[in-house]
Amino acid sequence: MLRTINYEKAGHISENKNTQLRKLDSLIKRETPQPVASDPPVLVYNFSNTPLDDNTPSILSKGFNFSITPRSVPIEIIITQTESAIAHLPENLAEAARQDFATTLRRAKVPKSNVTRAERQSLKNLYNNPDIVVLQADKCNATVVLKTTDYIDKLTTLLDSPEYQITARDTTVYLEQKTKALINNSNISTERMKPLIPREKSSRTPRLNGLSKIHKQNITLRPIDKYYKQVKGAPMGSPLSPVLANLYMEDVDNVFVIWPHGSENLHAFLNHINFLHPNLKFIMEVENNNSLPLLDVLITKSNNSFSHTVYRKPTHTNRYLIAKSHHHPAQLNSVLNSLIHRFIRLADNHNRSRKLY
Incomplete structure (x- = not known):
C-alpha cells in the first residue's frame, strides 16, 4: 500500500508537504528490507609466493569454463568439424550443408573481445611462468595458484602411499588387447560385442594431476591418475568405479x-x-x-x-x-x-x- 502512494498524492495530504514526504520516505525505508552485507566469495586463492597483479585475479576469477573470443574466425576448425558431422549424410545433403556453411563463413565476423588486453597479457604471463601452476579447486569452483614445487611434492606424497606401485612400462596397449580378447571369448552376442571392443591403439594413458581441496585443512590434492599402477581401490574418474563400489558396498557412500x-x-x-x-x-x-x-x-x-x-x-x-x-x-x-x-x-x-x- 505504501508504494502506491506517489509523491504527488502525498503533497495533498497536508499543507506541510515536506513533512509528509519525509514521513513517507521513512515508512518506505522501514517497509523495504535492506540487503544483508556479506563478504564476497573468494574466487582466487594464491598459495604461491608470486604476487599477482590486479589483472591476473580478474581473468582467473572468470572460471575455467569461461571461453575467450577468438582473434580470428577459426575457419579450418569449423570446416573439419563440419565434415565430421555430415560424414553420415547422403552426398546431396552433405553438399548442401557444405554450401550453407560456406555462405555463413563468408559472412562471419570476428566477435568483439570479451577480455581486456591486460587480461590477455596476464594469461600469457601465467603460461610462461614455470614456477607456478594454476588449477581448479575441488568441489567449490574456485581457482588456486600453487608453487610448482609444492604441487609436485603433494602429488609425490600421494603416490608414495600403498595404493600405487610404479610400473616398468606403459601397459595401455596390453590392457587394450587383453580386454578385446576377453570380450571375443565371452558369450556376448555379436551385436552387443561390436561397440564394446576398443579400437586398436584408441585408448590413452591417464596422466597424473590434482585438484586442490581448499574446503579441507592443509590444502590436500585429489589425484586424477599417472604412470602408476593402482593396486588398491577403484580409480577416481573411471565410469566403472561407482558400479564396482555399489556392488561391494551396496551403495552406502552417503x-x-x-x-x-x-x-x-x-x-x-x-x-x-x-x-x-x-x-x-x-x-x-x-x-x-x-x-x-x-x-x-x-x-x-x-x-x-x-x-x-x-x-x-x-x-x-x-x-x-x-x-x-x-x-x-x-x-x-x-x-x-x-x-x-x-x-x-x-x-x-x-x-x-x-x-x-
Missing part, C-alpha cells in the same frame, strides 16, 4: 541416519564399522543447530518434522558460466534454467516461498 540410541553409542558404532575392513574408512557428520547437510540438500529439524532446501558449502563461490563467455546463448540460458530447476526440486514449499540469496 547415508542419512536418524539415531535414537544416544551420542556415545553412535561413536561406538562408527568405531565398529571402521574396524570391519582395513581399506574402508567411514566419516560422520552430526547435526549442528538442528541442521545437517546431505549432498546438495540442507535438512533442518523443527517441531517434530523436517524441512529441506538447497545446501551450499562454506567455500561456495557462486561462480557460474559468465554471460560474456564466448558460448552459444542456449548454453548460457541453461545455467539459469538448471539453477531454477535445482531449487524447485530440492527446496520444500516453505523454503521456496522465501527469497534465496
Whole structure:
C-alpha cells in the first residue's frame, strides 16, 4: 500500500508537504528490507609466493569454463568439424550443408573481445611462468595458484602411499588387447560385442594431476591418475568405479541416519564399522543447530518434522558460466534454467516461498 502512494498524492495530504514526504520516505525505508552485507566469495586463492597483479585475479576469477573470443574466425576448425558431422549424410545433403556453411563463413565476423588486453597479457604471463601452476579447486569452483614445487611434492606424497606401485612400462596397449580378447571369448552376442571392443591403439594413458581441496585443512590434492599402477581401490574418474563400489558396498557412500540410541553409542558404532575392513574408512557428520547437510540438500529439524532446501558449502563461490563467455546463448540460458530447476526440486514449499540469496 505504501508504494502506491506517489509523491504527488502525498503533497495533498497536508499543507506541510515536506513533512509528509519525509514521513513517507521513512515508512518506505522501514517497509523495504535492506540487503544483508556479506563478504564476497573468494574466487582466487594464491598459495604461491608470486604476487599477482590486479589483472591476473580478474581473468582467473572468470572460471575455467569461461571461453575467450577468438582473434580470428577459426575457419579450418569449423570446416573439419563440419565434415565430421555430415560424414553420415547422403552426398546431396552433405553438399548442401557444405554450401550453407560456406555462405555463413563468408559472412562471419570476428566477435568483439570479451577480455581486456591486460587480461590477455596476464594469461600469457601465467603460461610462461614455470614456477607456478594454476588449477581448479575441488568441489567449490574456485581457482588456486600453487608453487610448482609444492604441487609436485603433494602429488609425490600421494603416490608414495600403498595404493600405487610404479610400473616398468606403459601397459595401455596390453590392457587394450587383453580386454578385446576377453570380450571375443565371452558369450556376448555379436551385436552387443561390436561397440564394446576398443579400437586398436584408441585408448590413452591417464596422466597424473590434482585438484586442490581448499574446503579441507592443509590444502590436500585429489589425484586424477599417472604412470602408476593402482593396486588398491577403484580409480577416481573411471565410469566403472561407482558400479564396482555399489556392488561391494551396496551403495552406502552417503547415508542419512536418524539415531535414537544416544551420542556415545553412535561413536561406538562408527568405531565398529571402521574396524570391519582395513581399506574402508567411514566419516560422520552430526547435526549442528538442528541442521545437517546431505549432498546438495540442507535438512533442518523443527517441531517434530523436517524441512529441506538447497545446501551450499562454506567455500561456495557462486561462480557460474559468465554471460560474456564466448558460448552459444542456449548454453548460457541453461545455467539459469538448471539453477531454477535445482531449487524447485530440492527446496520444500516453505523454503521456496522465501527469497534465496
